[in-house]
Amino acid sequence: LFEATANEWYASYENVWGGSWPSDWAAQIAHQYIMQAREIIAAGGVPITPAVETWSLQYFGPMIRAILAEDPTVFRQSIIGGHNRTLNHPPDYALDPGGYLGWEDMLSMAEQVAGEEMAYIATEAGPEPKWDMDTSRKADGTLAYPPVSIEMHADWVRQILAWPTPARYLFDCLWEWKGRGGFARASYIENAEMMQGGDLPVVK
Numbered sequence: 001l002f003e004a005t006a007n008e009w010y011a012s013y014e015n016v017w018g019g020s021w022p023s024d025w026a027a028q029i030a031h032q033y034i035m036q037a038r039e040i041i042a043a044g045g046v047p048i049t050p051a052v053e054t055w056s057l058q059y060f061g062p063m064i065r066a067i068l069a070e071d072p073t074v075f076r077q078s079i080i081g082g083h084n085r086t087l088n089h090p091p092d093y094a095l096d097p098g099g100y101l102g103w104e105d106m107l108s109m110a111e112q113v114a115g116e117e118m119a120y121i122a123t124e125a126g127p128e129p130k131w132d133m134d135t136s137r138k139a140d141g142t143l144a145y146p147p148v149s150i151e152m153h154a155d156w157v158r159q160i161l162a163w164p165t166p167a168r169y170l171f172d173c174l175w176e177w178k179g180r181g182g183f184a185r186a187s188y189i190e191n192a193e194m195m196q197g198g199d200l201p202v203v204k
Helices: 025-042 057-070 072-076 102-114 150-161 181-186
Strands: 002-004 046-048 080-085 120-126 169-174
Touching (some): 057 102, 080 102, 150 169
Parallel strands (some): 002 046
């Protein structure tokens, strides 16, 4: 059993403080995680650190250092949880951590802090149809990274599933099998927005 806690706690829609952050924000998140992680370990499970997007390492670094400072044993029994979503970058994009390969930067940071190898789980992975975050352009003025089409989505997911990750990269939790509300567009099955209630091509 793997158990994840405090998903993207720094984001406006998840932020536990609702406004200004306390000066000891990293210590507070670490302490909350450690209390939950101890219960998970006692029950025979494996805790996953609060998941952070790989392009948000400015939050990840202080958080894992605070976890290690308060309870090194819990930290070293944890799996690193990350969101190496592709944005509208192909899986082999490596110019910065804003893509699938961003896990390398995140896990490298964690292992430098720990002083040993650690395991990683992508608790959110893969692209989402219509994503268009990176609007940079080529010299000819065309988009370097066009919005994600449903065909690109299918191709990229298949590439990710076949990617030669190391053994300590445990698995990808692809986003999202059956989305609702604000996540309906990402739904692999019964996708009303992209497929008039049908399944995305990746399912076929």
